[in-house]
Amino acid sequence: MKDNWKEVHPKSIFQATIASPLSDQEQAIVTLLYQPIIGAQALSLYLTLLSEVEESGMSESLFHADLITMMDISTKQIEAARKKLEGIGLLSTFVKHNSELGVQFLYRLNHPETAERFFKDEVLSLTLLNSVGQRKLDKLFNHFKPKFINLTGFEEVSARFKDVYLFKEEQMISQSKQLSQMEQSFNDPRPAQKISAVDESFDWTYFVQGIEKLGVKLPDNSDGFKEEVFVFHNLFGITEIDMIDFCSKSFDYYTSKIDVKEFERAVYRTYDPDKKQRTSEYQKNDAVDLSAEDQQTYRYNSLKMNGFSTQDIQMIMDSENNFPLNYLEALKSGRGGYTTPQERSLVKYLVSKSGLPNSVINVLINYVYNIQKQPTLKADYVNRIANEWAQSGIFSPEKAIEHVRELAKKGKEQKQTRQRYGQNNRPIRQETLPDWVENPVEEQKLSKEEQARLDKEIQDFLSKGGGN
Structure with a gap:
């Protein structure tokens, strides 16, 4: 057939x-x-x-x-x-x-x-996520999720069914045949098959026997857990033996049932582990034993000799002296904004997964927030940049700045080419790129008094919990 x-x-x-x-x-x-x-x-x-x-x-x-x-x-x-x-x-x-x-x-x-x-079904939700990405998935979820009203302080005074309508219990017996026929008419004799990630290459029976030998039991929602096992099998190629091993480390000692959340964490720790951060790569003077202050002075002079402006150097040093969450908080607070829970999660994810140094992550945040003028950090966009920088070996803030400027230069050349050779010889409108990308403005170095005041303001902000 x-x-x-x-x-x-x-x-x-x-x-x-x-x-x-x-x-x-x-x-x-x-x-x-x-x-x-x-x-x-x-x-x-x-x-x-x-x-x-x-x-x-x-x-x-x-x-x-x-x-x-x-x-x-x-x-x-x-x-x-x-x-x-x-x-x-x-x-x-x-x-x-x-x-x-x-x-x-x-x-x-x-x-x-x-x-x-749909959203409770792991297979459908993951398939939709892979099709539209996290940002669009969140938007669709918010569109369909129920809008429950907070009823705190209210007392329900609704009338009950029997208070309003006449209902005779004895009719349920006399009319039972008709009621049963009506109920049965809504039952599909051949219902549509439920979407499933079940893969014949995974031996479920062997897996269940394996955990039972260890005295471990399936969770209460065994069908949902089965789907999740098959999703992980299809996603990471985890074998029955390895899956049994994960379960042996993820069960409740009182009930002997698998703790699904702990099981998920165990899988992700192994197959999507945290990535060790690279240390920021920059030129140091190791020939002599310099104090931290002198090393900073050497760093400043080296950047200056390599053509970086005072504005660039200030941003580079700020990126090296702050943790990413603190850095983002300071940027947004300076404009009267605030950091969203999603942004906090994204920054923590970048620190644990991208392998980029904190200083490079800070430059990335600065680029998206100040240069691209994005009011919030979007996961898809930020992760694309972080992936590209990690694969390009950008592990210092100055390399990140040079990389952005090189991309901007190429983009400008492409726009000029399109303008010269546009369809029907019509000029094509050009987008103006931010000054930070194309023409960094040379700034006068702050006086010691101004610099001390600025440092104190930043320190006061951070000491009040700005990074928490």
């Missing part, structure tokens, strides 16, 4: 069906949550089949040629779109052999998961 699609041709007959109409909320879920995963063509196929379903719940018998004409795509494209719908659970395909008509297809359209069940 699985190969019958190969026999499909434009004259093959099909019908589409759905058990009950799609609600407006379900249509929004299909469009916003499923479309990023399945793609536009699969969504178009779903909606086209849905449009053919009549009030009876079934469409007329149609040729696939009609589908090809309506969607303006090929049979192979319909096949690919159909498989995407089947894989995500939005479509079930059935075939029947007819001696006169050949193979007949029945396309049963399935309702999407509710928003709650």
Whole structure:
């Protein structure tokens, strides 16, 4: 049966069906949550089949040629779109052999998961995350999450059902047959299969036997845990034996049940470990034993000789003398802003995962916040920059500044080229780049009194818990 699609041709007959109409909320879920995963063509196929379903719940018998004409795509494209719908659970395909008509297809359209069940499903949530990224996932989640009202201080005075409506318990017995029939009519005899990450290459039975031999039990939500095990297996290639080992270190000693959160942490510690930070690479004078103050003076003079402006040097030294969270707090506080919980988590993630020195992370923060004029740090954008800098071997603040300027120079040259050779010889509007990137402004060095006052202001801010 699985190969019958190969026999499909434009004259093959099909019908589409759905058990009950799609609600407006379900249509929004299909469009916003499923479309990023399945793609536009699969969504178009779903909606086209849905449009053919009549009030009876079934469409007329149609040729696939009609589908090809309506969607303006090929049979192979319909096949690919159909498989995407089947894989995500939005479509079930059935075939029947007819001696006169050949193979007949029945396309049963399935309702999407509710928003709650979608986001509680690890497989669907992770698949959506991989399709749209963390920022968009957060936005979609905020759109669909329930908006519960804080009822603190309120007392409920709602009337109960029996206070308002007449209800005779004895009717439940006399009408039990009819009630049972109505209940059964809503049960699908062949329900759509639940989305699953189950992989036949992982021996679940062997895994369960292994943990039971150790006296470890599955958690209460064993089905959800099973899905998570398979997700980790598919994601990292973890074997049954290694998975048993993780469980042996992640169970509650009182109940002997696997602690799911501890299990997750154990996996991530091994397969997504914290990365040891590189020390900042810069020129030091190791020939003589210099005090910390003299070493700073040597550092200042070396940067000056290498063409860095006073403004550059001040920023470099600030980046080397502050922890990233403190640095971000000081930047945002200076403009009357505040650091969000998401930004704090992102900065901590950069420190533990990127391998970049604190000074380079501070330059990155400065670049995104002051130069790109971003009011907050966005995870996708910041992680792309951090990845590129780490892979390019940028492990000192001065290298980070030089790298940004080189990119800005190339970008400017490309814009000038596009302006000269734009379509129809029309000039193309150029974006002006920040002065820090192109033309650093030479500043007068602060007097000792001004510098001391500035240092005291920064120290006062940090001593008040600015980095906490």
